[in-house]
Amino acid sequence: MKQLLFTMTATLLISLTACNNSTKTAAQTEEQTVEAANIQVVPVDNILEIATELVDQEIEVVGHVTHTCKHSGKRCFIVGDNETFSMRIEAGGKITGFNRELVGNKLQIRGVLKERRLSEEYLSQWAEKVKARELEEDGSAETCEAEMSNINDMRDWMAENNKDYYSIFFLNGIDYEIIE
Amino acid sequence: MITKNKIQTILIVFATAILFWILPWAVKLGTNEGSGYPFTYYSCIINQFIQTIHEKREFKYVDLDGNEYNREVYDSIVPMFNYRQLMQDGRLPDTINGIEISPQILRSNQFYFRFNPRNYNTRKINLYPMFESMSGRVKLESPDDMFSAGNKIRFYDAESNKLKHKKSDKFQTAMEKSGFQFPAQWISGNPSARKPYDEGWFMLDANGQLYQVKMVNGKPFVKNTRAGEKLNVVWMQTIETSNHRFYGFVFDSEQHVYFLSDVTYELVKLPIEPFDLKKDQMLIMANLFNWNVVVTRDQQREYNILDNKTMERVDEHTEFRKLSRWEKIHPWIFPFYIEFESFKSTFVYPRFGGWSAKALLLNFLIAMGFLIYCKRYKKLVKAVNILFVLATGFCGLFALQLFKSRIQETKNIIHLK
Amino acid sequence: MRWLLAGLAGVFVAIVPYLVLSLHSKFRFAGKAHLWAVIAEKDVNMISQLQYLPLVAGLMLGLFQFIPEMNKKSFKLTLHLPHPEKLTVIKMMLFGFVSLSGIFVTTGGLLLALMRFSLPTAIIGAWLIAGLPWYLAGLTAYLLAAWVCIEPSWKQRAINGIVSGALLAVFLRTSGSFGYMYFTPGLVAVCLLVILFPFYSVFRFKEGVPE
Numbered sequence: 001m002k003q004l005l006f007t008m009t010a011t012l013l014i015s016l017t018a019c020n021n022s023t024k025t026a027a028q029t030e031e032q033t034v035e036a037a038n039i040q041v042v043p044v045d046n047i048l049e050i051a052t053e054l055v056d057q058e059i060e061v062v063g064h065v066t067h068t069c070k071h072s073g074k075r076c077f078i079v080g081d082n083e084t085f086s087m088r089i090e091a092g093g094k095i096t097g098f099n100r101e102l103v104g105n106k107l108q109i110r111g112v113l114k115e116r117r118l119s120e121e122y123l124s125q126w127a128e129k130v131k132a133r134e135l136e137e138d139g140s141a142e143t144c145e146a147e148m149s150n151i152n153d154m155r156d157w158m159a160e161n162n163k164d165y166y167s168i169f170f171l172n173g174i175d176y177e178i179i180e
Numbered sequence: 181m182i183t184k185n186k187i188q189t190i191l192i193v194f195a196t197a198i199l200f201w202i203l204p205w206a207v208k209l210g211t212n213e214g215s216g217y218p219f220t221y222y223s224c225i226i227n228q229f230i231q232t233i234h235e236k237r238e239f240k241y242v243d244l245d246g247n248e249y250n251r252e253v254y255d256s257i258v259p260m261f262n263y264r265q266l267m268q269d270g271r272l273p274d275t276i277n278g279i280e281i282s283p284q285i286l287r288s289n290q291f292y293f294r295f296n297p298r299n300y301n302t303r304k305i306n307l308y309p310m311f312e313s314m315s316g317r318v319k320l321e322s323p324d325d326m327f328s329a330g331n332k333i334r335f336y337d338a339e340s341n342k343l344k345h346k347k348s349d350k351f352q353t354a355m356e357k358s359g360f361q362f363p364a365q366w367i368s369g370n371p372s373a374r375k376p377y378d379e380g381w382f383m384l385d386a387n388g389q390l391y392q393v394k395m396v397n398g399k400p401f402v403k404n405t406r407a408g409e410k411l412n413v414v415w416m417q418t419i420e421t422s423n424h425r426f427y428g429f430v431f432d433s434e435q436h437v438y439f440l441s442d443v444t445y446e447l448v449k450l451p452i453e454p455f456d457l458k459k460d461q462m463l464i465m466a467n468l469f470n471w472n473v474v475v476t477r478d479q480q481r482e483y484n485i486l487d488n489k490t491m492e493r494v495d496e497h498t499e500f501r502k503l504s505r506w507e508k509i510h511p512w513i514f515p516f517y518i519e520f521e522s523f524k525s526t527f528v529y530p531r532f533g534g535w536s537a538k539a540l541l542l543n544f545l546i547a548m549g550f551l552i553y554c555k556r557y558k559k560l561v562k563a564v565n566i567l568f569v570l571a572t573g574f575c576g577l578f579a580l581q582l583f584k585s586r587i588q589e590t591k592n593i594i595h596l597k
Numbered sequence: 598m599r600w601l602l603a604g605l606a607g608v609f610v611a612i613v614p615y616l617v618l619s620l621h622s623k624f625r626f627a628g629k630a631h632l633w634a635v636i637a638e639k640d641v642n643m644i645s646q647l648q649y650l651p652l653v654a655g656l657m658l659g660l661f662q663f664i665p666e667m668n669k670k671s672f673k674l675t676l677h678l679p680h681p682e683k684l685t686v687i688k689m690m691l692f693g694f695v696s697l698s699g700i701f702v703t704t705g706g707l708l709l710a711l712m713r714f715s716l717p718t719a720i721i722g723a724w725l726i727a728g729l730p731w732y733l734a735g736l737t738a739y740l741l742a743a744w745v746c747i748e749p750s751w752k753q754r755a756i757n758g759i760v761s762g763a764l765l766a767v768f769l770r771t772s773g774s775f776g777y778m779y780f781t782p783g784l785v786a787v788c789l790l791v792i793l794f795p796f797y798s799v800f801r802f803k804e805g806v807p808e
Contacts, residue, residue, distance in 0.1 A: 583756075
């Protein structure tokens with residue numbers, strides 16, 4: 001009788017622990033799933049619409065690689081299917097670098113979205129440098145014109161959106177998968 | 181049935197074959213000499229081939245018109261090859277042909293590529309290191325595992341000698357996903373960690389498609405270069421150049437040579453004569469202005485000068501080799517010879533070469549001499565023996581003497597029970 | 598003969614732990630990963646010390662078996678026995694051939710099996726292909742030694758010896774892993790053909806060729 005009671009108690013305890021463990025394992029998996037589920041997957045074309053809300057958050061972006069930094073591979077640029085927007089991805093986390101052959105491949109990159117704000121003062125200084133360069137060099141008028149055009153576009157955007165800064169969003173990469 | 185005559189015949193054939201191997205080898209050893217081609221480099225200053233000739237213990241620097249230059253002038257007119265000497269002497273110009281130069285610029289555009297038929301006519305152990313291509317370190321680190329690729333790609337941990345299932349499956353999946361058809365026909369790349377960077381391995385799949393396979397950030401990177409769609413790829417030899425211009429040279433079944441461009445995998449054909457990678461050697465000495473593509477064939481050496489940017493042939497020259505003493509002598513002595521080794525291959529097997537009808541003249545004289553001798557000394561001679569000597573010359577005659585039967589041995593034919 | 602066979606078997610068995618321990622010693626000094634890379638990249642053969650051993654074993658067995666037969670005139674007696682001569686000679690050669698084969702297969706198999714613990718199949722396979730010509734050289738050397746010994750004439754023995762030396766040199770041109778890949782069947786054919794050579798000497802022996 002005593003033996004039977006002992007055996008039943010032991011069995012109960014073991015099954016309780018197993019349940020706990022399986023609960024723990026299930027909880028861990030669930031946590032990871034929730035974690036994974038919490039990471040938003042955003043196509044590059046849509047990122048600007050919600051970028052301000054996602055700054056400093058971990059997200060996943062999907063896009064085609066258009067350029068990688070030739071020497072160090074420390075950054076790459078991706079575009080969406082519409083190719084309207086290009087996004088800079090910095091190598092970090094598990095990413096030591098982006099190999100040059102990735103150009104053309106479609107990647108799903110996980111990282112932390114960052115914002116860099118260019119102030120009006122910064123844009124003014126930049127414009128002055130461009131003008132100075134235009135005076136020094138001849139034959140590169142096209143490049144200077146393109147740069148000035150970019151600066152003016154940024155100023156227009158600031159005026160339209162009633163902001164005193166221009167935002168550039170980029171991703172500090174943590175890891176990526178090659179989709180195709 | 182085993183008869184003495186049958187075994188004797190086999191012995192004579194073996195002995196003849198051995199003599200056709202050893203005697204030519206001995207004659208070659210005593211008469212062989214170097215190829216005799218002078219070192220030739222193209223001058224980007226005077227657009228001429230400059231040859232370095234070793235004569236009477238001195239070096240002479242001569243162009244094809246016969247003009248001779250002293251050492252200092254040679255250094256200056258061939259600056260691409262001698263820039264280190266010019267630097268040391270303080271004579272390196274700031275510009276050459278209107279282009280600003282510096283030691284860094286010269287180094288980054290310079291490379292040497294050598295191809296010997298032995299690189300192709302060989303087989304390596306199917307075990308290769310997969311380096312991390314983007315380690316972030318200046319020096320490459322040797323991995324603790326190695327892979328083999330046959331019907332599947334498999335990684336083996338060196339410490340435990342066990343299969344790394346996860347890594348193997350990752351690479352297998354990535355390769356299959358990219359369309360790679362196993363088994364791999366061959367794998368080409370640089371297995372050494374002492375290289376400036378790693379571009380992984382180039383593998384030809386079962387369908388003749390050329391893939392680049394490497395490990396980036398611990399993950400497999402597999403891409404079809406599409407070279408196999410444009411040509412019938414036979415072989416590829418990789419090279420690491422400072423300027424990352426291309427991955428290596430691709431050889432196709434039409435005997436054309438291409439380089440496989442970096443990133444785009446564009447194939448750029450070298451405008452040279454058909455190149456047989458089983459027989460011909462290639463040396464490319466490239467610099468900022470042009471590539472000296474030197475192709476050495478059996479009897480000649482071709483120098484092709486290609487513009488570094490456009491890859492157009494801007495100049496060419498062919499040197500014909502004088503026959504060596506061995507090549508002059510052996511056709512008269514040996515109707516053929518046997519070699520087991522070749523500098524064009526790592527495989528050992530009997531190779532029959534040097535076929536020559538001229539030796540039949542000597543063979544005829546030897547056969548007639550043999551016949552006269554036998555008649556004079558009343559020795560039995562069979563017609564087949566005379567024909568054998570006619571075909572094989574003194575090697576056959578010698579073999580016949582080594583295993584000759586004497587009539588006096590017995591009058592009865594011996595059989596073994 | 599028994600003691601010689603035992604001695605040869607002993608040498609071959611002893612070399613197995615020597616090679617295995619030697620390999621492990623190199624592992625400790627250089628590291629396994631590095632050694633694997635060197636073996637694969639430079640085609641280094643860590644069992645190349647075995648190269649000439651089968652040849653020496655075959656020669657010794659052949660000489661030790663047939664020299665006493667000729668010295669004591671036992672062979673002459675053997676051929677006069679009421680027993681098929683071919684079968685007698687075959688049995689004599691088969692004894693040595695099978696004994697040698699047994700030693701080679703057993704110790705070779707043991708060596709490769711032990712190396713399997715530390716080396717991948719790719720390397721083991723390459724060394725097996727490299728080693729086959731050495732073992733074939735050993736078996737061929739035995740048969741050629743029999744051929745030389747049974748030959749009654751000293752002059753012909755010298756000729757046979759020179760031809761044998763040249764023939765055996767064909768088996769040992771390289772110790773590279775895949776050097777003989779295409780010619781191993783040819784070497785097997787040579788080894789099988791060489792079985793006939795001693796019969797030539799037997800014929801001459803029976804004919805009463807003087808020494």
